[in-house]
Amino acid sequence: MTLPRFYPIFESADWIARMLPLGVKLVQLRIKDRPETETRAEIIRARDLCGAAGAILVVNDYWQIAIEEGCDWLHLGQEDLDSANLAAIRAAGLRIGVSTHDEAELGRALALAPDYVALGPVWPTILKQMKWHQQGTAKLTEWKARIGDIPLIAIGGLTTARAPETFAAGADVVSAVTDITLNADPEARVRDWLRVTG
Numbered sequence: 001m002t003l004p005r006f007y008p009i010f011e012s013a014d015w016i017a018r019m020l021p022l023g024v025k026l027v028q029l030r031i032k033d034r035p036e037t038e039t040r041a042e043i044i045r046a047r048d049l050c051g052a053a054g055a056i057l058v059v060n061d062y063w064q065i066a067i068e069e070g071c072d073w074l075h076l077g078q079e080d081l082d083s084a085n086l087a088a089i090r091a092a093g094l095r096i097g098v099s100t101h102d103e104a105e106l107g108r109a110l111a112l113a114p115d116y117v118a119l120g121p122v123w124p125t126i127l128k129q130m131k132w133h134q135q136g137t138a139k140l141t142e143w144k145a146r147i148g149d150i151p152l153i154a155i156g157g158l159t160t161a162r163a164p165e166t167f168a169a170g171a172d173v174v175s176a177v178t179d180i181t182l183n184a185d186p187e188a189r190v191r192d193w194l195r196v197t198g
């Protein structure tokens with residue numbers, strides 16, 4: 001499967017509504033620490049916005065809501081996998097992307113036949129505390145050799161300037177959060193991303 005090469009991540013449907021008109025075709029809704037009713041409403045709105053724009057919406061974490069609301073894609077981290085019902089997710093026809101950070105996690109992910117594999121943090125990230133500081137681009141090359149045709153997502157500390165070397169190392173898709181959301185002009189930054197990944 002070929003995925004769009006640019007994969008921004010946002011915390012609300014409002015952000016997604018702002019960015020879809022610019023041409024974003026693959027986007028993750030990553031909601032943390034909000035009540036379930038609000039989270040569900042955000043997922044429904046993001047699903048409908050992406051459907052109308054012909055974009056892929058990836059729902060982070062909330063696999064039950066994603067099933068119930070007829071979403072198409074999920075992103076699950078290793079801790080999410082501990083509690084997710086993979087059989088129910090697959091029976092609902094959802095595609096899954098899985099986070100990986102080391103060999104053991106990659107092995108666990110591959111056993112699930114994921115629709116993409118994410119490796120991070122390629123560079124240091126300020127979004128969240130992680131036990132991995134910086135994986136480096138050589139690990140992307142190693143991961144790509146291991147996963148073959150499965151799309152490889154690079155995440156963590158990505159900037160537009162780092163995109164070319166990230167692709168050169170083997171990533172199929174580049175994902176970014178704060179490079180966009182903390183930018184003084186997020187729309188201009190997304191246009192830059194679409195240019196460097198187009």
Ligand SMILES: Cc1ncc(COP(=O)(O)OP(=O)(O)O)c(N)n1
Binds near residue numbers: 119
């Ligand atoms: C594309 C992508 N890669 C990695 C993650 C991280 O997932 P996870 O480890 O479950 O952490 P949270 O994002 O849930 O805090 C991701 N969301 N997307």
Ligand SMILES: Cc1nc(C(=O)O)sc1CCOP(=O)(O)O
Binds near residue numbers: 156176
């Ligand atoms: C959500 C997330 N997951 C990561 C992983 O390595 O699994 S790194 C990360 C944060 C990415 O944000 P930014 O682009 O601002 O660095």
Ligand SMILES: [Mg+2]
Binds near residue numbers: 060061076077
């Ligand atoms: Mg998660």
